[in-house]
Structures are given as C-alpha cells and as structure tokens.
Amino acid sequence: MSHTPQIRIAATYMRGGTSKGVFFRLADLPPAAQVPGPARDALLLRVLGSPDPYQKQVDGMGGATSSTSKAVILSPSASPDHDVDYLFGQVSIDTPFVDWSGNCGNLSAAVGPFAIANGLVDPARIPADGVVEVRIWQANIEKTIVSRVPITNGQVQETGDFELDGVTFPAAEVPVAFMNPADGEGALFPTGNLVDELEVPAEVVAGGRLKATLINAGIPTIFVNAADLGYTGTELQEAINGDPAALLRFETLRAHGALRMGLIKDVSEAGSRQHTPKVAFVAPPSGYTASSGRQVAAEEIDLLVRALSMGKLHHAMMGTAAVAIAAAAAIPGTLVNLAAGGAERDSVCFGHPSGTLRVGAKASRAGDDWQVEQVTMSRSARVLMEGWVRVPGEVAG
Missing domain, CATH: 3.10.310.10 (Diaminopimelate Epimerase; Chain A, domain 1)
Structure with missing residues (x-):
C-alpha cells in the first residue's frame, strides 16, 4: 500500500498582540494555494489542525481558541504606496471553514516585523538603529495600516520592557495606526444611527x-x-x-x-x-x-x-x-x-x-x-518559531 509523504512549507509561528498565528510568504505556498479558493483553505485547515470535533487542534499548529487559530499570507505590495499586502484567515476550529471577511488587529502588529525580516521591505529603508515605518495594505478589508517597527543593529527588535495585558512577558513596543478604519466605502454607521x-x-x-x-x-x-x-x-x-x-x-x-x-x-x-x-x-x-x-x-x-x-x-x-x-x-x-x-x-x-x-x-x-x-494603539510582536510546517502531500493539491 502506497502512502503520500508529507511536504514542508516555509512558515513562521508568530505572536502579535494577544494572538498568534502561522505566517507565510505567498511565494512559499504550493502553486494551488497561491490563489484564493478551496485548495488554499484546505491547506490552512490542515496546517492549523481543523476541523477537529474534539476542538483541541492536537494534530496541527492551532491552539484551540479563536486567538490562536489564525493564518497570515504576505507578499510584496502591488501598490507603490504600500510595502506589503497582508491577507488574514480566521480558521474555524471544529468546522471546515476559513473566514476571510475581516482583519486581525493583533496580528497586524506582527506583519511589519515579519515583512522586514523576510525581505518584503526595501533594505535601503532599514536603519542600523531607529524605527521603520511599514505601510501595510490589509487586503481583506482594503485598508491601510501603518506600523512603526523598532530596529537595533539593523535587525527587528523584539525584546523590550513594553507590557501588554493578556501577554505574559514584556517585549518591544510596536505602535500601529489603522487609517480610515470605517468598513467598505466609509459607512461608519451602516444604519445611519448612533443607537x-x-x-x-x-x-x-x-x-x-x-x-x-x-x-x-x-x-x-x-x-x-x-x-x-x-x-x-x-x-x-x-x-x-x-x-x-x-x-x-x-x-x-x-x-x-x-x-x-x-x-x-x-x-x-x-x-x-x-x-x-x-x-x-x-x-x-x-x-x-x-x-x-x-x-x-x-x-x-x-x-x-x-x-x-x-x-x-x-x-x-x-x-x-x-x-x-x-x-x-x-x-x-x-x-x-x-x-x-x-x-x-x-x-x-x-x-x-x-x-x-x-x-x-x-x-x-x-x-x-x-x-x-x-485609530492608534500599541502592541508587541515576537517570532516564536520559524522553519517549515509539514502537511500530507495530498492536501497541497
């Protein structure tokens, strides 16, 4: 009896704010998953360990909560006004479903650091010490996010003394600004009423x-x-x-x-x-x-x-x-x-x-x-693990 071996896909496991998820560069995904559709969804579900009727995601990278069952796909931005395009998938724990209808504000804080570390930001813009302003196109909701990422010795600074309730350990502060955050074409109150x-x-x-x-x-x-x-x-x-x-x-x-x-x-x-x-x-x-x-x-x-x-x-x-x-x-x-x-x-x-x-x-x-x-707030972000995730070969299409 023949068996399909596992394949490996370059990935980074990151915490951003009070969430964590699996980050991918679009170009590193199998060809079938580089475009939206069932193949991409099936891959991310398998990576996270869903659907799991036991709701534990033991056979995947997910943490069995909404805050820890997330996936991010990043690519160089097609817009000259942005550095990186950011696509977010909320992976259901117990059903075969990936929700692409919104953003994750917590993981937004990890996008800038990942983009810099993975060559998605022009190296000429990165100082030896200081701050890099990363302009992010949030593709799910078609909005701009501006992240200010601290740099030390030419590398993303992850450690620091910034404390965030809901996160156990301090880290470097990453201020994030969500520009013109009204959904769609600016309908802040969809019914026209404050209440x-x-x-x-x-x-x-x-x-x-x-x-x-x-x-x-x-x-x-x-x-x-x-x-x-x-x-x-x-x-x-x-x-x-x-x-x-x-x-x-x-x-x-x-x-x-x-x-x-x-x-x-x-x-x-x-x-x-x-x-x-x-x-x-x-x-x-x-x-x-x-x-x-x-x-x-x-x-x-x-x-x-x-x-x-x-x-x-x-x-x-x-x-x-x-x-x-x-x-x-x-x-x-x-x-x-x-x-x-x-x-x-x-x-x-x-x-x-x-x-x-x-x-x-x-x-x-x-x-x-x-x-x-x-809207502005401060979060923090940190790489937890980097290398490859592995999934059965048939999942990759």
Missing part, C-alpha cells in the same frame, strides 16, 4: 428590542449595554463560555445584528460568516479582578468592555474590536461613548478580562455624518 433599537427574539432579551450601536470600524461590531443583558461588564471568560445558553443567546444577537447591518440577507447566513461581526457589551467603570489576579480599579479606566470572537468570550480584546471601541468612544451619543461618560474624546482606556488597554482615535464631523481618520 438603534435592534429587534431580536425574546430569548435574547425580554420584549424583543435591544439598544445597540452598530459600527463598521476596524471590524463590524455590535455594541450593547451589559445591564440590558443582565451582566455587569466585569465578567471573565468562564462566566460566559461556561454557559451554553448565554453563548447561544449572543450568537442569536450577532445574527440579527449582522442582518440589520446589511452583512447578510438572512439570519441563517450568520454561521458562514463567523469572524464578523463581533458582539461586545459595555458598562461604566467598575473595579474588578482580572484573569491574571490583578486588581483593576474603577479609577484606572473609562469603561468596561467584554467582546466575543468566534462564538466565545475573548480572553482579552481583539485588536480590530479595540479599533471599533476607540472609534465609537470618540463619537458622542454611541453606547460606548455614553458608558465612558459622554462628550468628545480622542482616547479611551477600557477594562477587559485580562486587564486594560488604551486606544486613541481621531474623529470629526463630515456634514451630518462622522468620520474617523485613524
């Missing part, structure tokens, strides 16, 4: 109506008040992820919000768009104990935010959702802004399950509408 009365089934909330801010910034996000769902905003993962009824309730809310935002035509389509939109609940500041045991005082933060990704409460905060939080907080009248005390602001510090995060946003009026010029 909507969202119609949902009675099992989501009594009366079937729920206040929500629906925003397209960084990633389409549905914000609701924690109190309206019977929460305080201080919940940690187990309070939500250990409650199947709560998870079903949030998924139902997400499906109806996606429909109202025009992302799907029927609520039944939400299951094929797992990565977007996100759902988050907000509350005014209150003290709580973070998952690390750290005591977060109410005076440290402007508001509380808890967000779900791929059907589970996130252990910290998705980078793209942080973009949405910053944008919504900067605009008076949104639920996020009201939870933070109202009024215009150019930055906000929010509490999440792992601690706190500060993000900045530049928002301005454009006639009767609002526009967000950019």
Whole structure:
C-alpha cells in the first residue's frame, strides 16, 4: 500500500498582540494555494489542525481558541504606496471553514516585523538603529495600516520592557495606526444611527428590542449595554463560555445584528460568516479582578468592555474590536461613548478580562455624518518559531 509523504512549507509561528498565528510568504505556498479558493483553505485547515470535533487542534499548529487559530499570507505590495499586502484567515476550529471577511488587529502588529525580516521591505529603508515605518495594505478589508517597527543593529527588535495585558512577558513596543478604519466605502454607521433599537427574539432579551450601536470600524461590531443583558461588564471568560445558553443567546444577537447591518440577507447566513461581526457589551467603570489576579480599579479606566470572537468570550480584546471601541468612544451619543461618560474624546482606556488597554482615535464631523481618520494603539510582536510546517502531500493539491 502506497502512502503520500508529507511536504514542508516555509512558515513562521508568530505572536502579535494577544494572538498568534502561522505566517507565510505567498511565494512559499504550493502553486494551488497561491490563489484564493478551496485548495488554499484546505491547506490552512490542515496546517492549523481543523476541523477537529474534539476542538483541541492536537494534530496541527492551532491552539484551540479563536486567538490562536489564525493564518497570515504576505507578499510584496502591488501598490507603490504600500510595502506589503497582508491577507488574514480566521480558521474555524471544529468546522471546515476559513473566514476571510475581516482583519486581525493583533496580528497586524506582527506583519511589519515579519515583512522586514523576510525581505518584503526595501533594505535601503532599514536603519542600523531607529524605527521603520511599514505601510501595510490589509487586503481583506482594503485598508491601510501603518506600523512603526523598532530596529537595533539593523535587525527587528523584539525584546523590550513594553507590557501588554493578556501577554505574559514584556517585549518591544510596536505602535500601529489603522487609517480610515470605517468598513467598505466609509459607512461608519451602516444604519445611519448612533443607537438603534435592534429587534431580536425574546430569548435574547425580554420584549424583543435591544439598544445597540452598530459600527463598521476596524471590524463590524455590535455594541450593547451589559445591564440590558443582565451582566455587569466585569465578567471573565468562564462566566460566559461556561454557559451554553448565554453563548447561544449572543450568537442569536450577532445574527440579527449582522442582518440589520446589511452583512447578510438572512439570519441563517450568520454561521458562514463567523469572524464578523463581533458582539461586545459595555458598562461604566467598575473595579474588578482580572484573569491574571490583578486588581483593576474603577479609577484606572473609562469603561468596561467584554467582546466575543468566534462564538466565545475573548480572553482579552481583539485588536480590530479595540479599533471599533476607540472609534465609537470618540463619537458622542454611541453606547460606548455614553458608558465612558459622554462628550468628545480622542482616547479611551477600557477594562477587559485580562486587564486594560488604551486606544486613541481621531474623529470629526463630515456634514451630518462622522468620520474617523485613524485609530492608534500599541502592541508587541515576537517570532516564536520559524522553519517549515509539514502537511500530507495530498492536501497541497
């Protein structure tokens, strides 16, 4: 009986922010996977170890959470205004599905360092010591990201003393700016309203109506008040992820919000768009104990935010959702802004399950509408392993 041997593909396993994923150069992928389609999806699923009915991804590189089941494909940019094209795939853990509908804001911080180390940035632009500004084209959402990568002795600096809640060890700080982050062609609020009365089934909330801010910034996000769902905003993962009824309730809310935002035509389509939109609940500041045991005082933060990704409460905060939080907080009248005390602001510090995060946003009026010029935050990134991933040869097409 003959067997197809494994093949190896050059890859780098990287942490970016509070996520980690497998990074590839487009040119290193097998020819069939260098173009979008079933062959690419099948390859990435096998690399990460999905679909896994046990939800452990033991036979792959995935870490069995939405934060650790990710893939990135990078190539020299076709645009003269950008250094690198960045494509992100959110790999489902238990179903044969790769979601290409959005970005990963956390892994965005690792794109610049990877691009420099792998020859995707002109070497003439890299100083012996200093900072390289890497202009990234985010191909999923067709937006620009600007990353400022520290350089020491001509190499990407990865170690440092910058601490990020949700990441165990300090590293070098990588400031990231998300330019004009409104989704699509600038429809920041797809319904035209800062707050909507969202119609949902009675099992989501009594009366079937729920206040929500629906925003397209960084990633389409549905914000609701924690109190309206019977929460305080201080919940940690187990309070939500250990409650199947709560998870079903949030998924139902997400499906109806996606429909109202025009992302799907029927609520039944939400299951094929797992990565977007996100759902988050907000509350005014209150003290709580973070998952690390750290005591977060109410005076440290402007508001509380808890967000779900791929059907589970996130252990910290998705980078793209942080973009949405910053944008919504900067605009008076949104639920996020009201939870933070109202009024215009150019930055906000929010509490999440792992601690706190500060993000900045530049928002301005454009006639009767609002526009967000950019959202900024600091993350860190580090190479965990580099070399080759191996997959059975038949997977590569």
